[in-house]
Amino acid sequence: MTKPGQSWPPTDTEPAVPHEDAPAPGSKLGVHYSHCFGCGDEVEAGLHIQSSVAEGPVVVSQFTVTEAHQGAPGLAHGGLLACAFDEALGSAVGNLLRKPSVTAKLETDFVRPVPVGSTLHIAAELDGVSGRKIYVSADGRLDAADGPVAVRARALFVTVGFEHFTTHGDKDALHKFGVSDKERPKDWDINP
Ligand SMILES: CCCCCCCCCCCCCC(=O)SCCNC(=O)CCNC(=O)[C@H](O)C(C)(C)COP(=O)(O)OP(=O)(O)OC[C@H]1O[C@@H](n2cnc3c(N)ncnc32)[C@H](O)[C@@H]1OP(=O)(O)O
Numbered sequence: 001m002t003k004p005g006q007s008w009p010p011t012d013t014e015p016a017v018p019h020e021d022a023p024a025p026g027s028k029l030g031v032h033y034s035h036c037f038g039c040g041d042e043v044e045a046g047l048h049i050q051s052s053v054a055e056g057p058v059v060v061s062q063f064t065v066t067e068a069h070q071g072a073p074g075l076a077h078g079g080l081l082a083c084a085f086d087e088a089l090g091s092a093v094g095n096l097l098r099k100p101s102v103t104a105k106l107e108t109d110f111v112r113p114v115p116v117g118s119t120l121h122i123a124a125e126l127d128g129v130s131g132r133k134i135y136v137s138a139d140g141r142l143d144a145a146d147g148p149v150a151v152r153a154r155a156l157f158v159t160v161g162f163e164h165f166t167t168h169g170d171k172d173a174l175h176k177f178g179v180s181d182k183e184r185p186k187d188w189d190i191n192p
Helices: 078-097 163-168 173-177
Strands: 050-054 058-064 101-110 119-130 133-142 149-159
Touching: 050 078, 058 078, 078 101, 078 119, 078 133, 078 149, 163 173
Parallel strands: none
Antiparallel strands: 050 058, 058 119, 101 149, 119 133, 133 149
16 A cells, blocks of 8 residues: 555656547547446446546546445445446546556555445546556545545556456457457557
């Protein structure tokens, strides 16, 4: 856990510059995989997070807490909130940098309870890049983009080759992500 006062990013970084093919500010981001627990439209009890690109290296996401997401009665489960942030942070990394990347470290500060029925407005910003390491952080505000902060998160994503997914996961992963062999060299930076 990064201690209060510890600098972030924890190492020297270069600015995180969005890829030339990254969606423009204002663009709505679609589902990256229909069975993704974070954004997938085929996961009934999933988080159904919707995201769009904002100004700067920022992606904003909304997550509405339902009864399927409870820990204590009427309150969101902390682990599910962490999942929502993983999705929101990963969406910023993947969509803005277009580098296949995975979460290596994720830390969350739970500042206020998040009730069922509320919507978290999550703003995830790319903070810097150091080689394969991508630092990204987010605030989640209750019920409005300028509402009170309920959750904060910081994460390290690490760029991987596409074989990470096809070797460790599903050999058809690229097809399921909607990334074709033809698109790969043009649309994605692969330099792990
Ligand atoms: C169109 C586009 C749409 C895209 C949308 C996408 C949306 C997606 C939304 C979904 C989002 C959900 C996303 C998900 O859920 S991703 C699923 C959850 N994550 C995983 O499963 C990842 C599992 N871990 C691994 O595979 C490996 O450990 C990785 C690949 C991460 C690194 O193993 P690898 O052997 O390759 O590399 P390395 O070990 O040399 O490490 C490299 C560097 O990183 C540093 N390091 C590593 N770990 C840590 C750590 N814990 N704290 C601090 N530092 C750490 C390390 O010191 C080194 O630094 P340096 O020595 O170089 O300085």
